[in-house]
Amino acid sequence: MTAQEIVVRIQKKLLEQGIAWRAQTVDTFKAGVPETEVKGIATTGMATFDLLRRTATAGRNFVITHEPTFYNHTDQTAGLEQDPTYEAKQRFIRDNHLVIFRFHDHAHALKPDPLVTGSARMLGWTQYASATEPRLYVLPPTTLRALAADVARRLNGRAIRVVGDPDMAVSRIVLGPGYGVPPLTPAVDVSVGGESPEAGGNAEYVSDAAAVGQKKGMILLGHMLSEDFGMKEVADWLRTFLPDVPIEWISAGEPFNAPTASSR
């Protein structure tokens, strides 16, 4: 089966699930030849150079990535043609006959959103999902400090950042992977997501809420630690209708190092 044929199968499956393929979408081939015979599929949060190397080593040649490959949302390559990093990545893709397809808009369109449920599963929150609010999780009461430590331990995160009083009581959590963490409201204690502008959003809301005696918190997992695991759910979903192709999730991983102990 070719990469193009697999994409057609995905589109057909989506239609069966009531999701029409969008005319305007970033979900397109980003590199490689769509007619390439697929030896195996790797789903991932992001097709980083490092991820592509591990994919090729694992004998997979079709990468289905949630995030861009070439450093901008629409994978525009103008301005990158002479760049040695871009050239090296493209050369690696060519030499290894890799094909890269983005699965972003239609992944979020699935019900439930696998990017949300994937994160919740990794965080151990699936059982706490609100029956009525899609991204709300009601946990046994804890503190922000304990919650953050548990999150860091479960995700093995090095660079997870937290805003708010560590001793605040926490139970109601809104989970929104990716960019633009869910806004804090009076109805939730903590917003957990991927990345969010430090200005013009929750960080300043937390500060202002504290100034009027309301405790709110935010945990920023980082974009990859918030969406990588959702692409594991996508791998599981692909397996339900592509039984004849090897499919595995390969983690893009957290891009950041925390400062080492010696630099603290």
Next chain:
Amino acid sequence: MQRTDVSRRQFILGTATGLLAGRVVRAQRSDLTAQHVVDRIRAHVGVPWRDATIDGFKAGDPATVVTGVATTVMATLEVLRRAAATGQNFVITQEPTFYSANDDPGNRAADPVYLAKKAFLDQQRLVVWRFSDHWNARRPDEAATALAAALGWSGNRIPEAEQVYHVPETPLDALVAHVRDRLSIRGGLRLIGQPGMRVRSVFVSPGPIAVSSAVLNLPRADVILTGEPREWEAVPYVLDTWSANRGKGMIAAGRLVSEAPGAQACAAWIRSLVPEIRVEAVATADPYWSAGS
């Protein structure tokens, strides 16, 4: 009519401050309004004023007589309280005030935190003006120059590259320690690259960074020092550059801490334009702590 109100208020303030220090009295003898201060800024900023800009008044009456100017990276309620407590009724901010890029409260229009902030602004008759697009358009880049100065690199700029500085050769983790220390960073700093890599030059780019800027400048420096890179743009670009064995790195220090020296520089520049008014920066702290700590 408004003009009369302002004059009367100014008279009362002038009387009250007769008991205070001379510097304060001098400051409050001015009858400059917030609009007057903005007019001077616009006349001297040195870049054409844009039609479409986020810079503008976000709260308060521009006709308010200014008793003092507070520059800040972000006008949090805590910053507003500190400004009000020291008689700085005109707050000039780099970043938004009302939780969105364009300061439209949107779904938070009835939110108690938003309403409390609005109420404080009204009660204290504070004026908030955003100064970001035009401040950041000045060349050389004011915030970058100020950040480099805060790190002790002022004399080290490479002439042929605008925001690239030589540093005494150091391992990346020691550079990180220096940045954390000088900028009083708690948990907001993140790093891409080998902690032991040798660093001789740094591209200094506070605040957010465009991926095009990272692509352009990374060949000119070992490390990018920035505030808040997008994690599907500059972050994977630098990560891939590292993977391509080009021996590069990036320090994401945090948006606010990276812009804080710029807010100090902005205060000094505005002071030069309105010497009759007290102008001071009000600091904001690194909002983050680390989940792993």
